[in-house]
Amino acid sequence: MATAGKVIKCKAAVAWEPNKPLVIEEIEVAPPQKDEIRVKVVATGLCHTDLYHLFEGKEGFPTVLGHEGAGVVESVGPGVTEFKPGDKVIPLCASQCNECRFCKSSKTNLCEKSWSTNPCPTMAGPVTRFSCHGQPVLQFACTSTFSEYTVMNKIDLAKIHDDAQLDRVCLLACGVSTGYGAAINSAKVQPGSVCAVFGLGAVGLAAVMGCKSAGASRIIAVDINEEKFEKAKIFGATDFVNPKAHKKPISDVLIEMTDGGVDYSLECVGNVELMRSALESCVKGWGVSVIVGYTDLHDFAARPIQLIAGRTWTGSLLGGYKMKDDVPKLVLDHIAGRIKLDEFVTHTMNLEQINDAIELMKSGKCIRTIINMSK
Ligand SMILES: NC(=O)c1ccc[n+]([C@@H]2O[C@H](COP(=O)([O-])OP(=O)(O)OC[C@H]3O[C@@H](n4cnc5c(N)ncnc54)[C@H](O)[C@@H]3O)[C@@H](O)[C@H]2O)c1
Ligand SMILES: [Zn+2]
Ligand SMILES: [Zn+2]
Numbered sequence: 001m002a003t004a005g006k007v008i009k010c011k012a013a014v015a016w017e018p019n020k021p022l023v024i025e026e027i028e029v030a031p032p033q034k035d036e037i038r039v040k041v042v043a044t045g046l047c048h049t050d051l052y053h054l055f056e057g058k059e060g061f062p063t064v065l066g067h068e069g070a071g072v073v074e075s076v077g078p079g080v081t082e083f084k085p086g087d088k089v090i091p092l093c094a095s096q097c098n099e100c101r102f103c104k105s106s107k108t109n110l111c112e113k114s115w116s117t118n119p120c121p122t123m124a125g126p127v128t129r130f131s132c133h134g135q136p137v138l139q140f141a142c143t144s145t146f147s148e149y150t151v152m153n154k155i156d157l158a159k160i161h162d163d164a165q166l167d168r169v170c171l172l173a174c175g176v177s178t179g180y181g182a183a184i185n186s187a188k189v190q191p192g193s194v195c196a197v198f199g200l201g202a203v204g205l206a207a208v209m210g211c212k213s214a215g216a217s218r219i220i221a222v223d224i225n226e227e228k229f230e231k232a233k234i235f236g237a238t239d240f241v242n243p244k245a246h247k248k249p250i251s252d253v254l255i256e257m258t259d260g261g262v263d264y265s266l267e268c269v270g271n272v273e274l275m276r277s278a279l280e281s282c283v284k285g286w287g288v289s290v291i292v293g294y295t296d297l298h299d300f301a302a303r304p305i306q307l308i309a310g311r312t313w314t315g316s317l318l319g320g321y322k323m324k325d326d327v328p329k330l331v332l333d334h335i336a337g338r339i340k341l342d343e344f345v346t347h348t349m350n351l352e353q354i355n356d357a358i359e360l361m362k363s364g365k366c367i368r369t370i371i372n373m374s375k
Helices: 048-056 166-173 175-187 202-213 226-235 250-257 272-280 323-335 351-362
Strands: 008-015 023-029 036-045 068-076 088-091 130-132 135-139 149-153 157-159 194-198 218-222 239-241 264-267 288-291 312-315 345-350 368-372
Touching: 008 130, 008 351, 023 149, 023 351, 036 088, 036 166, 048 351, 068 149, 068 166, 088 149, 088 166, 157 323, 166 175, 166 323, 166 345, 166 368, 175 202, 175 264, 175 288, 175 323, 194 202, 194 272, 202 218, 202 226, 202 264, 218 226, 218 250, 226 239, 239 250, 250 272, 264 272, 272 288, 345 351, 351 368
Parallel strands: 194 218, 194 264, 218 239, 264 288, 288 312, 345 368
Antiparallel strands: 008 023, 023 130, 036 068, 036 149, 036 368, 068 088, 088 157, 130 135
16 A cells, blocks of 8 residues: 555544534544554444543543444554455454453453553543644544544454445444343343333444344333334334323333333433433342443432342443454344344434534434545
8 A cells, every 4th residue: 555654644523622513634644553553444423422522521632533433454563464454344442452351251341451441531542643733632432433544453453344334334333232232241131021221322222123132022112302212113112111201200100011120121321310210110039220321420329229129230331242353243243134234324424524413413313323434
């Protein structure tokens, strides 16, 4: 490649400060160093966690957001043998070094080398290969897919099948894998069980898809935006509840609907009150509630009797998947028709329209907008 070993100047959407629109800038992307790969981003989704950082984050700016991308290898640094230019890849916001205590355990996907497993107010790794107007710019979630090029360490990159459709499988980098795996790996939904999913964005809809795929007999979809119910039905939801349409607490409504509570509930919003409601909607004895929605702003609370009575309260990062190993398998599941992706995509835009995509998500008017980087 003509660009190998050289700095690439390209377009990126820079978040200079919290709460402000992103600015399309020309940034400089350094060549990949040892064990690194430079990736041409082809398509990227926008996940609520990008919005969380932009609107709730205080540290970690300037940065380039975006962690739901897919692309093609442009060049590789010294020591990289597993990737070559032209390979289709997915940048990962969680590492898998395969050497640390956590990678060696089958019980977790929390690699010790991942920025996300260490308390990290900046939501970025210590290294960035980006600069703009002579100033370093952080790589949000290490990925920064709102840039035409990004640089990844080999422990943060998954090689995927050549037949993968990049403007769809990008959703497996975060939202879809997160919800789907939360149901299958974290809740471990059993055939014939009754589930409730709170929040029907891409994460929640993927959780509905996971419950269905695990054989749930009834899936109750909960959202304050009733426009989401139609999509939830496509993914397998059987019942639909808008908490605002009831005077009673939503947990009481679900307990009545299910003769004592659901077997599994998944909170896919990031609201601590709702996390409590999701727990309290579970049946005593064996109910499992999984926290999937992200927030670091508030503590959660519940009465201890909820757990003493046999409920389990747990959480899930990226669906519990060991991303470098598992994302390529999920891509194959999509190619084989076992995982839906088209149905999540409600809008397609280009990078110049990124602020419109942010507004769409803020106002609840989309499921996923795909940003096409080459248009
Ligand atoms: N755990 C992880 O690894 C992980 C990974 C990705 C995303 N997330 C988090 O998952 C959450 C969902 O992400 P998304 O991209 O699907 O977001 P989204 O904004 O597309 O969807 C959120 C949905 O929740 C609904 N909602 C809001 N308040 C509600 C309430 N009180 N009751 C019921 N529904 C309510 C909204 O109407 C919307 O449909 C976010 O918090 C995100 O940060 C976590
Ligand atoms: Zn995400
Ligand atoms: Zn590791």
